[in-house]
Amino acid sequence: MSFLPKPKLHHPKLPVNELGFTRRDYEGAISTLCAGCGHDSISAAIIQACWELSIEPHRVAKMSGIGCSSKTPDYFLGASHGFNSVHGRMPSVLTGANLANRELLYLGVSGDGDSASIGFGQFAHSIRRAVNMTYIVENNGVYGLTKGQFSATSDKGSKAKKGNVNTDEAIDLAGIALQLGATYVARSFSGDKAQLVPLIKGALRHPGPAFIDCISPCVAFNNHEGSTKSYDFVREHNEAMNQLDVILGRETITADYAPGEVREVTQHDGSILRLRKLHEEYDPTDRVAAMHHLHERKAAGEIVTGLLFIDPDPQDLHEHLGTVELPLNRLNDAALVPGAAALEKINAALR
């Protein structure tokens, strides 16, 4: 942890995005997490992704619960909206905010304790309701704030810092998200920004429930021999399915790929998700196959990363409910008080 703020001076050649902002303009306060925490790398990746997408900071609402991970929204997007909710309750607060105003980009940041234990139900229901959001779990497999107990995502058989072995089965949040209908599911690693930044960009542009399970080593309590969420273990067992590039608008395509090597998915807003296949057989638009592959490779001791599943034609909660398009705070009296005739019509429909 540092007492001093990060110096304001920056590289003189720091580029600006379409809005005229530098990457530094997307930063927040300096992190108070332990030095070397994977979460800080994820914050940096979010900053990079938002800068590259030229997102207006005031169009983002960042939501979190409780825990080391849930502190991180303070460390990025200092000019965005934020809500630090009760432990495990981020998904309902985010759902409510989204229902009230669908025009913002919703970024939920949570941890394995917040989403796989106390907030497991909230996590599950926000996914199955198909809230349009980017939901990132900074997954370190340990309760870092309370000094290193196993969390619900600790792998069975993995060792705690003092040597005791976890006997409980782990919750695979990416697997659950797939099962419950998330339309964009990815897994990544805080130590691999080349993979993580495009995945966050893709998620932010995805018009449906996008979930990223990001393994994020806890340097203080879960970065030892025997841990399955340490920097070394994840690097050794990482099996990337694909490498994503998010292409906006009329960007020229520079790279050349052999036929069959690349798969492109065009989203509603015209952005293109280009997937360079790293595993030939893997089809990221087949939900059942993705779930099967995830289980199979886990049994083989691998950590499958990359864009695991994408639904090119997703629907979200607003479409399901047929809600009004305008944010509630912009509805005028005529819309809010439709009058006796309208009431009569509703009543008649219910008789």
Next chain:
Amino acid sequence: MKPTDIRNPDTFHKVVDCQWACPAHTPVPDYIRLIAAGRYGDAYMVNWHSNVFPGILGRTCDRPCEPACRRGRVEEEPVAICRLKRVAADNKADIRARLTPIPSQKNGKRVACIGAGPASLTVARDLAPLGYEVHVFDGEKQGGGFIRSQIPRFRLPAEVIDEEVGYITDRGGVVTHYGQRVESLRALLDAGYDAVFVGSGAPRGRDLDVPGRKEAAANIHIGIDWLSSVSFGHVKEVGRRVIVLGGGNTAMDCCRSARRLGGEQVTVVVRSGFEEMKASPWEKEDAMREGIPILNYLVPKQVLHEAGRLTGMVFETVRAEYDAKGRRQLVPSGEPDVTIEADEVLVAIGQENAFPWIERDIGLEFDRWGLPVLDAVTHQSSIPDVFFGGDAAFGPKNIIWAVAHGHAAAISIDLHCRGEDVRNRPPQGMQLISQKMGIHEWSYDNDVSLDLRYKVPHAAEEVALRDITLEVELGYDRELAFKEAQRCLNCDVQTVFSANLCIECDACVDICPTDCITFTPNGEEQELRGRLKAPALNLDQPLYVADGLKTGRVMVKDEDVCLHCGMCAERCPTGAWDMQQFLLEAAKAPRPTPALAAE
């Protein structure tokens, strides 16, 4: 790329841009921190060991350090290094007891120094503590050389010269022969000195050769001669309208002196463009602030005179043309000639070396430009006993170069007198001292100030222009000095990386405010520079490369715009980054003592 050898003193020395650029390698950040701490005497001593004349240089140095200063690459202006040096000199207590002691037991060797300017005095300063008996000869009645005769008193008060020359000449070991111009090198060599150092400067001002020059000679003066006449009180006034020819610092001193001696319309005229003038930018600014116009692209054509009295000058208007090789030529622009009326003309168009007192048959070789043939490192001439330094060695430079020459020559003279090979130079050493005091506490102030450069207060113009002895720059007061000192980025506190401790968590990459650090597969330098987190386009600044990481990648740090804020080290979970102060142990005779006593 090959991993960087951080045990080579040059590696980290280069990162301290100011120190690297200083000919005398003054440890600038070190003394700036001492100024910030209010330890002015300590700051002065750090300077004194390196550059011998902190009070003088703090007012007059050509400051090669400032264009090199890293601060100038991350914001608008460099740290005011030169004027901070003056703060140390102005505010110190009595430091005489801390000067290197002069032994009463002499080593029996006698060295003659010709000229009492900065080069000779540096030789004396370095050799006297080793037991040498140094004899300094100068034609003037006081020491200082050009420092005293050329630099006007409104820029450098006499007391400052007296004090700092006195620290060398008044403590034993040095015998001064003032008022005694050396007229024959042969005679001096015959006097049996063990070594002779020639620090006689470049005493001849270049003259003007245009029609009318001879006829109006009474009102035309060579700049450096005129300045020294002013300095010694022989000239007390000047005509109402003065033309100063030339674009160097001497011209700036001439015009500003003329302004103070009654010159109401003082005009500087230069052949070349304003931008190409040799004068330091701040000296040009100071002149213009005093109401002196600088006219450029005007070549002297004729001196106008009436009845033996100068009335003005005619100039031809030119423009610059560049040939295919980029060489500049001044060609007539076709515009009409410019006539400037004047009562006096000061010619400051350059200086030359002159050695009329060196016999050409004693074996001392000169090159075709009339400069002595010297070894560039040892300063030894073709006569093994004779060494050169300062302007006398390689042509006109400045005080800080003269000091550097003096140090180098002193090492040579010491080796020579001990019968050793002068090419066998003592090695440079270095120390790296960790600044870590706690998880996020350092023994240097790593909070980066965002302040812009502070201006040095000046005396009011109406007062300053009335008195040629009134120092026009007032210097920073302690409060301003503290704020300016805080702008220093502490570039001597190095980021030292230990690959064996690194777990490649990216914490340093993420926190670095200036995107200096990248972990990436190795490659050739040129290609590698292009794919760093921020492309490393400043080729003058080295990359720091370390291998031995678990993933097989390398750590590459572009030193160019590192703020030395220590954030990488604060955010590093394993201590793979450490902030360590680099102390250069410069080869010098005698070696300075880096340890500092508190005041």
